[in-house]
Amino acid sequence: VSIFGPSQASFSEAISLDGYIKPAGMPRIYLKGITLGSARELLRRRFSEYYSFSPNEFEVAVTYSRVITINVVGEVFTPGSISIPATNTAFNALQAVGGPTDIGSVRNIKLLRNGEPARVFDVYEFLQDPTVEGNFYLQDNDYIHVPIYEKLVSIDGAVRKPFKYELKESEGLRQLVDYAGGFKENAFQGNIQIFRVLNDEEKILNVNFRELVASNTDFTIYSGDSVAVAEISRPYENFVELAGAVEFPGRYELEPGMRVGSLAGKGRLLTEARTDVAYLFRTREDETVQMLRVDFSAARENPGGSADLVLQPKDKLQIFSQVTYVDKASLSSIGALREPTEISYDPTENIKVSDLILLSGGLEPNAAEYGYIKRVDPANKVKLDFIRVNLFDVVSDTSSVENRTLKPFDQLIVYTNEQFFDEANVVVTGAVRQPGEYEFDDGLRVSDVI
Incomplete structure (x- = not known):
């Protein structure tokens, strides 16, 4: 014990066999069986009655722990006598001998001491509450007996x-x-x-x-x-499923009395959802599936009515989208256009050749007078038709009969003037200064070439 402050002192005390120390000029202070932290607090209080110091001017340290002999017998891996510091507990002693064997008890370990009743140490109790270990400090010549388990x-x-x-x-x-x-x-x-x-x-x-x-x-x-x-391996069945044109498809808990309309409401129909008809797929006990046609409009307009079917476990409601039933067509243009393009075909609008030319940035300066509409038969895409169009008439007068209405998958082909002319040359040889090949045009004469 060290004191430094207004009072200064130093003590070296050994705990007696009866568990106390007796500093000079002070009564006995019993420390046996308490932790070092508790001992430090107890000593601080007792010494403060005789000396003047602040809490941080007082120190306690264990400089030496006496060695005791403990006898461990019974079903342990290395039974016999062991020497360990006196600060150890019965649990530490068991660790030192390797612990109980496969047939040794961990619930009925006995601490035997002369003149005292046997104390029972339960490892399960210690694992659940480690503070119980403090009740099993050892003394010299104690016996620890590990019996055979009973159950x-x-x-x-x-x-x-x-x-x-x-x-x-x-x-x-x-x-x-x-x-x-x-x-x-x-x-x-x-x-x-x-x-x-x-x-x-x-x-x-x-x-x-x-x-x-x-x-x-x-x-x-x-x-x-x-x-x-046993583990529950059977998958859950208290669900219904919503699929198709809804914002939140997936599985939902099957609530008592749940119907088609209430399930559709939970998933929130998309704007393109078909509201006239839906289908309910019902799984039978033999895992076969029954398909039921649902008058969806009646189910929604009259909740609880005959069309608003009561759902059963694992039912699947399929909501259809109008988009599914519309062929997605396009129009395209290629050739002598400033910005050849491809656009979606709108069946509600009468798109004409002039519209497609405008959407393609207009004709290029070298565009030929005539072009073609390449038309595909949707029922037989191998069958093609080519329709001749006077492009200049279309551009100059949108009311012209040449300004045809386009159909799905039509393609406007615009040629350049150059594509209709072959390159031709004339050859000059003999007594001329520059024999060779010269480009031919309609107004070229022999005298011009010479």
């Missing part, structure tokens, strides 16, 4: 810590489940199976765990019993 059972399946557990005589199935960490979320608690050897025969017992809890009773477990907790 060892195993638990497997849908529990968090499947393993073998030692139970006390008064503990049953409910306590075993607690030691195993409780059930998993998918445990089937309605039928816990216990496998037991009785009268040279293996028997199986079924226990409804939920009924045990409800009646606040327990089920007796015997040593050697094997407990199996």
